Amino acid sequence: MAVIDFANPTRFLRIVDRLMPWLIAATVMLFAIGLYRAMNAPDDYQQGATVKIMFLHVPAAWLGMFGWALMSVAALGTLVWRHPLADVSGKAAAPIGAAFTFICLVTGSLWGRPTWGTYWVWDARLTSMLVLLLLYLGVLALYWTAEEPGRGARAAAILSLVGAVNLPIIKFSVDWWNTLHQPASVFRVGGSTIDPSLLTPLLIMALAFTLLFVTLHLAAMRNEILRRRVRNMRLMQAQEAHA
């Protein structure tokens, strides 16, 4: 099946209905394995047991950024190619990405207090991540407050593309500026600096969170397609009533 076939919402709904049970099962299984490995992982020699917060914080940070990258690609689809599912995808990704960014900020704060001695510091990594959350809230406001959905979609798509500038700032903030936040330790030139006993559960949890994101995103896209059908049917009902 060609990628273009997914452009048909009815076919897309059929594919999602078929995929959903498998995605849910795989997500639950990966979380069970990931949480078991995370809870039984050794303490860090410096941070002690607080390193367990890493298994939530790091995947949430990755997915907060992934959500925005997805919205940026969807924005191109909306503005350039006018793909019928592009705006549906962008709108569905926004609340999920915002939720993961929120988890990243809160868990980071709870990790920072025992590790750094403070819940918050205005360093480049933390501030750029907070900016990402504010951008998400901006996009959600555009979607939820636009009187005409098409206009809201275009405005949200433009903000998604402009906001993509923040992604490399988040990623490289720890290299460009002197930050309290530690530098990259998983994906870096020269390999990961994390011991395999902690890296393995981290990667399993990251995969579990990614599958959760994908599952929620497809489910939210399905809801959005149904919502648009409801809207169209109500419009037709109103037109027929006036005819």
Added chain:
Amino acid sequence: MNLGSHADFIVAAYAVALFVVAALIAWVLLDYSTQRRILEDLEERGVTRRSRRKG
């Protein structure tokens, strides 16, 4: 499993993540059942989508 002297922070982090993920799942499920119910209601009242109408 010993969470040490900072157990409160670890438990709070997992509780917040669980709460947010549960809220996301609840929102998706609730939204799905709401849209399905409205669609079925509209179809029962004879409103059909343009693509399903014949000639």
